[in-house]
Each structure stands twice: as structure tokens, then as C-alpha cells.
Amino acid sequence: MTISHAAPPLHRTALPRLLPPAPADLRAHVELHGPLPSANGLVAALRDAGLSGRGGAAFPVHRKLEAVAEAGLRTGRTPVVVANGCEGEPASGKDAMLLRLAPHLVLDGLRLAAEAVGADRAGTTYLAVERGSGLRAVLESALAERGQGRGQERGQEPGQHQVTLVEVPPRFLSGESSALTGFISGRPALPRFPQPPPRERGVGGAPTLVQNVESLAQLALVARHGAAWFRAVGTPAEPGTMLCTLHDAWSGPRVMEAATGTPLRRLFGLAPQGSPQAPVQAVLVGGYHGSWLPAAALDARLSAADLGVPLGAGVLAALPADRCGLVETARVLRYLALESAGQCGPCLNGLPRIAAACTELARPEAATRRPGLLADLARWSGLVQGRGACHHPDGTVRLLRSALTVFAAEAQAHVAGFCRAADATPLLPVPAEAPQEGAA
Amino acid sequence: MNVTVDWTACTGHGLCAELLPELITLDEWGYPLVQGVPVPSEAVRRARRAAADCPVLALKIRRQHS
Amino acid sequence: MTATTPVLWYASQATGVVCLVLFSAVTLLGVMVRLRTSLPGLPRFGTVTLHRSLSLMAMLFLAVHILTAVGDSFVNISLLDAVLPFVSGYQPLWLGLGTVAFDLMLAVVVTSLLRARLGHRSWRAVHWLAYASWPVAVVHGITLGSGSGHPVSGAALWLTVGCVAPVLVAIAVRLYLAARPSAPTTPAGLLAASGFPATGVPATGAGARDLATTSTRNGA
Numbered sequence: 001m002t003i004s005h006a007a008p009p010l011h012r013t014a015l016p017r018l019l020p021p022a023p024a025d026l027r028a029h030v031e032l033h034g035p036l037p038s039a040n041g042l043v044a045a046l047r048d049a050g051l052s053g054r055g056g057a058a059f060p061v062h063r064k065l066e067a068v069a070e071a072g073l074r075t076g077r078t079p080v081v082v083a084n085g086c087e088g089e090p091a092s093g094k095d096a097m098l099l100r101l102a103p104h105l106v107l108d109g110l111r112l113a114a115e116a117v118g119a120d121r122a123g124t125t126y127l128a129v130e131r132g133s134g135l136r137a138v139l140e141s142a143l144a145e146r147g148q149g150r151g152q153e154r155g156q157e158p159g160q161h162q163v164t165l166v167e168v169p170p171r172f173l174s175g176e177s178s179a180l181t182g183f184i185s186g187r188p189a190l191p192r193f194p195q196p197p198p199r200e201r202g203v204g205g206a207p208t209l210v211q212n213v214e215s216l217a218q219l220a221l222v223a224r225h226g227a228a229w230f231r232a233v234g235t236p237a238e239p240g241t242m243l244c245t246l247h248d249a250w251s252g253p254r255v256m257e258a259a260t261g262t263p264l265r266r267l268f269g270l271a272p273q274g275s276p277q278a279p280v281q282a283v284l285v286g287g288y289h290g291s292w293l294p295a296a297a298l299d300a301r302l303s304a305a306d307l308g309v310p311l312g313a314g315v316l317a318a319l320p321a322d323r324c325g326l327v328e329t330a331r332v333l334r335y336l337a338l339e340s341a342g343q344c345g346p347c348l349n350g351l352p353r354i355a356a357a358c359t360e361l362a363r364p365e366a367a368t369r370r371p372g373l374l375a376d377l378a379r380w381s382g383l384v385q386g387r388g389a390c391h392h393p394d395g396t397v398r399l400l401r402s403a404l405t406v407f408a409a410e411a412q413a414h415v416a417g418f419c420r421a422a423d424a425t426p427l428l429p430v431p432a433e434a435p436q437e438g439a440a
Numbered sequence: 441m442n443v444t445v446d447w448t449a450c451t452g453h454g455l456c457a458e459l460l461p462e463l464i465t466l467d468e469w470g471y472p473l474v475q476g477v478p479v480p481s482e483a484v485r486r487a488r489r490a491a492a493d494c495p496v497l498a499l500k501i502r503r504q505h506s
Numbered sequence: 507m508t509a510t511t512p513v514l515w516y517a518s519q520a521t522g523v524v525c526l527v528l529f530s531a532v533t534l535l536g537v538m539v540r541l542r543t544s545l546p547g548l549p550r551f552g553t554v555t556l557h558r559s560l561s562l563m564a565m566l567f568l569a570v571h572i573l574t575a576v577g578d579s580f581v582n583i584s585l586l587d588a589v590l591p592f593v594s595g596y597q598p599l600w601l602g603l604g605t606v607a608f609d610l611m612l613a614v615v616v617t618s619l620l621r622a623r624l625g626h627r628s629w630r631a632v633h634w635l636a637y638a639s640w641p642v643a644v645v646h647g648i649t650l651g652s653g654s655g656h657p658v659s660g661a662a663l664w665l666t667v668g669c670v671a672p673v674l675v676a677i678a679v680r681l682y683l684a685a686r687p688s689a690p691t692t693p694a695g696l697l698a699a700s701g702f703p704a705t706g707v708p709a710t711g712a713g714a715r716d717l718a719t720t721s722t723r724n725g726a
Binding site: 190191192193195343344345346347349350383387388389 | 444445446447448449450451452467468469470471473500502
């Protein structure tokens with residue numbers, strides 16, 4: 001198995017790999033990375049490279065490709081490939097950044113993945129982004145550069161590799177695999193009962209590969225440079241680089257490409273341990289379905305094994321010592337509750353109650369008046385976990401439980417009637433809420 | 441054989457809990473709490489009936505291939 | 507197939523009455539399943555089971571009702587009239603209503619037997635036809651039930667009222683409960699019910715959506 005090295009040789013450990021300094025058009029992209037390679041041996045290369053999905057679930061990419069290709073052969077249906085750029089998480093900006101700066105890397109990956117699973121008919125590749133993200137224009141011009149006109153105008157038939165651009169409603173769950181495949185199939189963008197899963201029956205009933213846009217970009221690089229190159233940075237168990245979105249109180253939110261295994265302290269640009277500058281109280285790892293960790297996590301490295309929690313889509317937030325972690329968490333939980341699809345009884349009933357209780361806990365004057373608050377939160381967490389069509393309640397409970405653990409002392413203070421935080425400035429981004437029409 | 445719930449369809453009628461009390465109880469909102477264990481052989485017929493009788497066809501029977 | 511005594515005719519009338527009672531009970535039970543009512547002494551799955559058992563029994567009596575009417579030589583009803591409405595020699599309009607009711611009920615029963623295969627949505631769409639079938643059957647019964655060409659009167663009329671009234675009450679309750687908003691069914695509604703409604707809470711925190719500048723640093 002040899003990978004064509006037609007691309008200009010890249011230093012093995014040079015960073016960044018994915019993000020160019022400025023948006024790269026097709027010419028700049030080919031100059032930087034070389035022409036589109038062949039998809040021969042791609043799955044084996046991905047297996048050796050150990051590339052796992054960058055959309056949050058970290059599922060091995062080669063296994064997804066194998067499963068979809070096999071389902072296509074078994075059912076006799078041509079598979080479909082969907083590049084998932086629906087970045088529903090408010091705190092994450094990496095997919096948007098990647099699509100603005102390196103759309104051709106993503107499109108290369110989409111094309112290669114389609115070849116690898118046998119999605120070789122017209123109308124079987126899709127690229128999905130959120131409506132209102134402003135990415136449509138960028139992507140349309142990138143597709144035009146690749147020779148994809150508006151088909152009918154030129155009197156051409158849609159090409160075999162024509163990518164259909166899809167804009168989904170800007171909701172947190174729109175990027176969930178079954179919601180996304182359902183939306184493309186003409187149904188609402190809501191999660192479905194996961195049997196059979198989208199890789200068996202997805203868009204139009206065909207086996208569907210749904211892959212995050214960053215995963216596809218990484219795939220496009222592995223196809224050019226091979227598994228050994230990919231593994232030259234990062235940890236052995238979680239090789240390569242990943243895009244992270246960082247939030248802290250000292251700079252604005254920013255997207256970084258970092259090798260796994262990088263110490264978090266270096267990512268955040270913080271002074272070495274023991275320095276009195278800007279102390280951090282806790283770190284959020286993995287976004288709004290992720291986990292709060294105590295400040296000691298700053299001395300750990302960017303790896304799920306090291307941190308002991310999933311990295312999700314790479315959202316990291318450093319909470320300053322003078323903020324209230326419970327107030328931050330309550331705001332996020334409220335957002336997550338409102339973003340529930342409302343289809344599944346336990347989630348519909350549990351998440352709003354959890355959010356309301358956490359909001360009460362975040363206000364010392366309310367927390368003192370509710371003795372059963374923590375018991376209610378524990379009970380409801382147990383009731384929503386694992387009882388839904390998707391993992392929204394599970395992720396929400398993970399965030400809540402980690403908050404109650406890391407901010408346990410704060411919770412006790414609130415129940416006793418006081419909050420220790422001095423600064424009420426919100427750190428984590430939560431979109432505005434539309435006022436409810438005619439409250440029931 | 442296992443029973444699972446299609447949560448997007450379930451509206452908490454609760455017939456399944458009546459037919460399979462050893463496997464299914466109802467939570468405080470009326471939705472089924474299903475134990476993840478295989479259906480014992482003496483309950484298999486009742487499990488099939490519960491799946492057929494569910495007013496919204498939310499209870500599903502899954503044959504496990506271990 | 508000829509009968510010199512009107513046995514078949516009386517049998518058809520009698521089974522017709524039984525059908526009225528049974529189908530009314532079935533419709534009533536169907537509404538009760540939907541409303542989650544329990545019958546005294548029965549668990550909730552008993553309501554469903556009774557609904558199904560009675561409907562199958564009713565179809566059996568309906569089959570006898572139709573076959574005896576066809577077999578009887580007193581009136582001109584052919585087997586075709588059992589499925590094709592409004593073409594019979596005898597009372598084409600009122601008999602035709604019975605045919606319409608039978609056709610609809612046949613669709614309801616067949617789809618119910620194949621329910622697991624059809625899936626809930628398709629099954630439910632057809633099952634709504636039951637709400638059309640029952641009143642049509644009742645009118646068929648009122649107009650033809652006396653067997654003398656006049657509408658039913660006396661005891662037969664009171665029996666009909668006794669069957670129809672409970673069903674109408676149940677349907678009225680069903681419509682009332684559907685129209686009146688009860689428990690909130692959206693996350694926003696539930697949050698409001700918990701005391702924390704969405705009152706145009708503004709956005710907070712610095713968003714990550716439109717990071718215009720490329721602040722990438724090598725994390726190596």
C-alpha cells in the first residue's frame with residue numbers, strides 16, 4: 001500500500017496542518033497541498049493513521065467508511081456521504097473557521113470518502129451547514145472553482161461528483177446524524193429512533209456516511225501524506241492534530257489547531273504553575289455536553305486519556321476564579337433544555353426541570369429555600385440518562401454532574417445563602433432567547 | 441430477546457408496564473423504565489403482546505445475536 | 507338458497523341489532539383507549555384487549571348479518587351489494603349506507619391485523635375511518651331496522667339511543683380535552699411552568715461564530 005506523494009513534502013511535525021494563514025482558493029490550496037490524490041488504499045491508511053472523528057463522538061473514521069461501504073454492498077443501494085458542517089454548539093467555531101479558510105481541503109475529503117464507500121452516482125454527496133452562518137456564499141464559490149456550475153444553466157447534467165449544499169435550521173440538534181439525514185430526506189431536522197442507524201438507512205433510505213468537516217479535512221491530508229506522517233504529532237492513542245475553540249476571560253474566543261498531548265496550560269497561554277497571574281478555577285472540556293474539571297486539569301495534556309473525559313468537538317473554557325461556575329452552568333443548562341427536540345418524554349420533562357432547579361441553585365436566595373434541590377437534581381439526572389432517541393440528555397447530565405462535583409463547595413455556599421463570586425460577567429456564549437408567545 | 445422503547449413515539453400510555461411488571465416500571469412522568477436485561481422465557485409471550493398492544497407501537501422487540 | 511319462511515330475514519335483523527350494540531361498544535372503547543380511561547376492575551391493557559376482541563366478534567356478526575340478508579329471497583340483495591354501495595334492488599340508499607360502513611370497517615380491521623407491519627402512522631390514518639363508519643352504520647340501522655320500510659320506533663329506537671348516546675358523550679369529552687391546553691408540551695412551556703419563562707433573555711458571553719481573524723497558534 002503506497003500513498004502517492006505528489007504533494008510537496010511537508011515537514012512531519014510542522015503546524016498548522018489544516019488551517020492556512022488566509023482563506024485559500026483552489027489555486028492556493030493546490031500549491032499548498034498538491035493535487036487531489038487517489039482514494040486507493042484510503043481505508044487502510046486511515047486505520048493505520050488512527051484518525052478518529054472530530055465531530056464529538058471520536059469514532060474511528062475507517063470503521064465508519066467500512067461499515068457504510070459494506071451496507072451499500074449488502075443492500076445493493078448506492079451509499080450517500082454527508083459532510084457535517086452544522087456546528088450547532090454555540091461555543092464552537094472550528095468548523096466555520098475551517099470552512100472559511102480551507103474549504104477545498106474539506107471538499108477533497110468529501111470526494112475521497114465518497115469514492116471509498118462507493119457513492120459514485122450523481123446526487124450522493126452533500127455538504128451541510130447552518131442557515132444564517134454565512135458559509136453558503138464561501139462554499140458556493142469554492143464549488144464553482146472546482147467546476148461545479150449551477151448545472152442546468154449550462155445545459156450540463158449534474159456531474160457524478162456534484163456536491164449538494166444543504167442549509168439546516170440553526171438548532172443545537174440539527175447536526176445530530178439522524179436529524180441531519182432526516183432533514184436531507186425531507187423530514188424535520190429532529191433525531192430519529194436509532195434503529196436502523198443512518199449508516200444502514202439514512203438519506204432516502206440509503207446507507208449514509210455522516211462525517212464532520214474537520215474529519216474529512218484530516219482524511220484528505222492522510223490520503224496525501226500517509227499514516228506515518230499523520231502520527232508524527234500527537235499521542236500514540238489519539239494521534240494527529242485537532243481544532244479547538246478556546247474561551248477564557250483574557251482574550252476573545254479563538255480557534256487553534258493543536259497536536260493532541262499539548263499541555264492545556266500552553267494552549268491557553270497561561271503562566272507556569274504557581275504563578276499568581278489570573279488564577280483559573282475550573283476548566284470545561286468538551287463543550288456543552290462535556291465536563292467541568294478542577295483547575296489541576298490545566299497541568300494535564302490535551303487528550304481524553306490524560307484528562308479522563310471525552311474531548312467532544314474541542315471546546316475548552318477556562319473559568320476565572322472570581323466567577324461563579326454554577327451560574328455559568330445554569331445558563332448553559334437552560335439553553336440545552338430549550339434546545340431539546342421535545343420528542344421524548346423523559347428529556348422533555350426532565351431537562352427543563354433540571355435547568356430550573358439549577359437556576360434556583362445558582363441564586364443563593366432561592367437555594368436556601370429549597371432543601372430538596374440537590375436530591376431532585378440527582379433523581380432527574382438518573383431519569384433522563386439513556387432514555388431518548390439521541391444523546392442530548394446524556395450530554396446534559398454529564399455537564400450537570402461534573403458541575404455539581406467541581407463546584408460542590410460553591411453549591412454548599414449557595415445553600416447556606418451566599419455566593420463567593422465577585423464577577424458576574426458571563427463567559428460561555430448562549431444565544432438570545434425568543435420571548436414565549438402568550439405564556440400558557 | 442430484548443425490549444426497547446422508541447422514545448420519539450412513546451406517549452406514556454403505560455400498558456407495557458402492566459403486561460411486563462418484572463421488566464418495566466413507570467417513572468414519575470408515566471414513561472417506562474425498562475431494565476436492560478434479556479426477557480426471561482416465561483415473559484416472552486407477554487412481551488410480544490405488549491409490543492403488539494402498545495397504542496403507539498413504541499415498544500420494540502429485538503432479537504439479540506450475541 | 508330459497509327460503510319459504512322468513513328465517514333468514516329475521517336472522518339478518520337480529521344480527522343487525524347485535525352489530526349496532528357491538529360496534530357502538532367498540533367505538534366507545536376505542537375512544538376510552540385514547541383517553542386512557544380504565545374500566546373498573548380491569549388493567550389498562552384490558553381496555554385495548556376488550557376493544558380488539560369485541561371488534562372481531564362484531565365483524566363475525568356482521569358477516570352473518572350480510573350473508574343472511576343476501577341469502578334471504580324476500581328482498582333483492584345480491585352478494586355484490588355487500589361491497590358495492592347504492593346499486594341494490596332493495597332500498598339502494600339506506601342499504602348502500604350499510605355497504606359503505608362495511609367497506610370502511612373492513613379497511614380498519616385489515617389494517618389493524620397488519621398493524622405491526624404497516625407502522626403506526628399509516629395504521630392510524632386508516633383507523634380514523636372508524637369515526638366515519640359508525641355513524642353511517644347507525645343511520646343504516648335506523649332507516650332499515652324495522653324491516654317494514656319505516657324508520658325504527660319504540661323499543662328499537664330506545665335501544666339505538668342507548669347505544670349512540672354514550673359514544674357521543676365520549677367523543678365530546680375527547681374533543682373537549684383536545685381543544686383545551688393541558689400540560690405544556692414544549693421545553694419552553696415546561697420551563698415557564700417551572701417558573702422560568704423565556705422573556706427575551708438576551709445573548710450572553712462572547713460568541714464563537716464569527717471569529718473573523720485567524721488566531722491560530724502552533725500548539726506544538
